[in-house]
Amino acid sequence: MQAILHEMTTAADAELIGLLAALIRQLRPARARDGRAAINGVQALCYLLELHPEYRQALRRALLHLISSCRQVPLYTETGILSNETFFATLRRRIGERLLPPVPDPQSLKDRFGEIFSAPDDHEWLAAVPREHWYELGRALHFDEERDRDSIARTRLQMLEAIQILSCRLAAIGLEPEIVRNCPEVQRFESPFVHQNIETLAYIERYRAAMIDATLPKDDDAQILVLLDQCEAQIAKVRRSAARQGVSVSLTYLLIRIRQHIERIKLLLDLIDPDGDREAHAERLLTVMIELVRAENRKHRIRDVFSENTELLALQVTDHASRTGEHYIAESRREWVAMFKSAAGAGFIVGFMSLFKLLTGKAHLPLLLEALAFGLNYALGFMLIHMLHFTIATKQPAMTAAKIAASIHQQSAQGGRRQLDLDELALLIVKVIRTQFIAILGNVLIVMPFALGIALAWKTLLGVPVVDAAKAQRLLHDLSPIASLALFHAGIAGVCLFLAGLISGYYDNKSIYNKIPDRVAALPWLNRLIGERRTRRLAGYIEHNLGALAGNFYFGMMLGTIGTIGVLVGLPVDIRHITFSSAYLSYAAVSFDFQLDPGVVLISLAGIALIGLTNLAVSFGLALWVALRSRKLNFRATRPLLGKLVRHFLTRPGDFLLPPRAEAPLPEPVAPAEAPPDNLETVRDWIRRRRR
Template identity: 55%
Template structure:
């Protein structure tokens, strides 16, 4: 059937029907809908054909106009205006369960509500794409072609206006209620100290609506504009902006973000409703109605979207997590020679501890424990060892990428705002990160291997014990082979764990600030009596500054220690490979075999360790940088220019990527910014 024939068939059905069922309207939308949702040009052509038919065929024009007024006027409109596309007060996790349930089993259809009818008409989940792609001017052509002035629809128009008035009142009441939520008040105490705009906007709106209703009853009554209400709504939006800014210092939670998103949605919807009610701008009503129509179509199409739910309610939390990781990452960047040497010493200390941790893992394996018990023992070895590394102010090299990625993302954001000079600053930062990463890996591996050699030689020749058998040694060497084993995929899994540990660190740092954990710990009586107030205060301060790092290291150890057991239980080839531990295992295996390794095995093992380390770093850094950029809602478009500048810098001064210069300027911290 041709385009015009489909339109005429749908219009004939609409003209013939005398009821207000949505089926005829659904047929008309189906005739307009393009095969590809993003084909806006097709929809434009069909809508222009529809406008032409309506202008040439009065019976079609009259039939569609009367049908639309019956369809809208015989149903409850309020919920379409106040609920569609707006989060309810159920909370983010309840909303997740409800949306998931509606994906599996659609909600009940109630014909008496325009909200449900609207969903039936625009039933495809991608309808908003072509509806939004059609220019407003084309939709206005269809509106004008229907010539609403010809018909006698004053009663229906009045009913719609009353529904809009009620919708404005409902939205205003909800804004007042959300604005008084304890969590909002706790994060912005000024709401209680001064007259809250969340309350005064409701008072002002009630007065405005009463005058509006009086004008409907008596047209001679002077109408006042809604400027005062809009000013108060702007003040509400300013408070939301302040809450987002103070989140950098006070922390944030998913529930607080949920409240702010709900507030923003209600404020935006109330403005749209007020736009439709404004009688002094009646000539702009069609344009505003079209914009409102597009908003409603998209909102209805995405009402069960889980991605949208999490994207809108976790963006600020993700930003705060990466910001906390970024502030931690500043300690992993050596600007000058003294900082570079300090990083080397810190990494060497971690290498010493890892040498003993690797031995403990080998000895635990010899115990032949049950799988879950063994996973627990491995996890505690890793977790407590990593926590000890942190407490002693040592550095695990592979922890750096997850921390420094947020710092690089912040500099990229500054570059996007500040111009080309920021690109040079980004090159300086990457150069500093590269040499810091190099010296940290060198320190870890350079000490882990001698430590393992010393322990193994002492045990074998000093104590006469055999802790690593030749069979175990061959197994350890096989795990380092990048070709004949799954060393590199397992190294990628370890990189994912490193990335997740960085997120966990940022999450707990944010949690410590937001939930006032140090201040609450300080109020406990028994620790104050046990340790004394000054010592307990120092402990609380330490927890405030280190909770995230300790939690990240603890959970990182759990992930590394339980991955192999998880793979065993699931029947999947899951395991981890970590560069520092792998280098220690090479030393233990070499001593167990009396250094009788051919040069091919030595070469393959060293190459395997290098590739394991590269995979660890590349995976964790890529994931961390991706999340950091997404949380800031930025897209870096100068990648080729950056690579060229880095190459030029490397060819001019390659040593600066490995050894910090003595007179290098200190790289200043980039101040975090908040998503608006």
């Protein structure tokens, strides 16, 4: 470090940028999160600067040369701010830059900044150093000794230019049709986005004039800050409107850009104002510095594009799923019994679906046609189950997980993490567990005997079983959790269940955002064909069922095609679903005339149970993870619930299987009879009141 500082004292201007990068490499710890090593490096640099005046003069010269010889505006207006490209254009550009990075421009401070802080984790060790050590470094540089004030003036002018550019862009984004659609009052009243631009331009002109003529009074930015707050209020209205009318990726992208522009304008306004607390000014400068380094380090990261742009969309998707999830939670014994009946109806239909699946397999169709036939069998069957208001048990987790996350989010927003009603949340999870238990029981207890009846009737009428002995042996082999990849394949089915839940929420959001029911109700040819009343009913059905039907269709197509895809690509991928696996055990038993080894039966039953558990665990875990992430929560928010659930299980294990009996309502208190008056003069009034 000392050798680099010594070399700076005699280096030419062209060599200073490389020496600054070398100095940062000396300060950079071996591990980015090693705060102790980073602190030691900063303290050592402070010591050298205080001990050698020529070192601090050389370092000041290098820093001032960096900002005076390069154009600063792109650093302030582009680093850490999404461009005006669409989401997919940004994604393509980042992928291209990741594969083939662009050539740095030596005249751009943005590119020079990236050369100096070139490690992808520089922002981590910069943030790990406490602020007081950075303040100490700033004091050790002794900028009060510097006589070159032109560089500071040029920096302020470029910050003013950056504020002007950001303000114009903010005004343009605020008038985008997507924003106006969700906040129509900007068409009736003057938009704060436009007004802030007018006020900002006037402020910049006055500021420049004050820099030239010191006798002019200084202006403040209070009015701009008020207008920026109004812009944020408008964005809050847009978000609330999106909760009712749906959201799109493009709207989410615009909302993120608006927030980024407002935050950057506020930061730059703070930095160009030299008045006020010097320590507060240093704090803002350091905050901007670390933010710019972080943005520069992550400028090619593809994951950030997804995480930033899918946040609101994921929230809306899981919010629709959580509202659907309320229908999958039985509150009382009556609802619990109703769930069993609904699941039993689904088991009845799955018995036929499994038959069609086995018969289609016996037809030996070409692979792609077979995959299509399998997928349509599953898809149409699941859609029929939904239309008849029946329930597939494994469809529940993706919905109920979103409901649990929404409940955690609501309680966190009300009182913070410490005030979470853990008892209420634990009770909600207990309800979910027992509802899923009875749904699985309804599916399995009906599909097994019904599939058995179908197989026996088929063998009696046609003289041959539905499947031959070889196919029956494969069916039993596929149920074994030891001899086959049944649990791995069950996990794949769980992923499909999770994706189906997201697809359902996505189409519900799409239906609302694009006003699909209203557009269907307004179709002239449909009104003439089936009548206005039936068209309105159809539109209402689409409004409430489009997401569920789409989710069931895609879920069925995924289940039907994954096995074929595995064959085509040579990978051992397939699906195992508890309800269909139960039916296949019945068909196999009839093929062997019930002459099955008891060990095989026990292993098959254990495999069915583990397949169901894997289906539920994978789909529930993934759905809960996405629902928590969309609400800026993590699994730590659910960790305290574990103890509550264990205690609940130890004290009342029956609640996990059967709802408690409803308590008899307390009798309403009877008002005491009015005693007759003692005074004879009021007896007549008392009698009149009693008659009324």
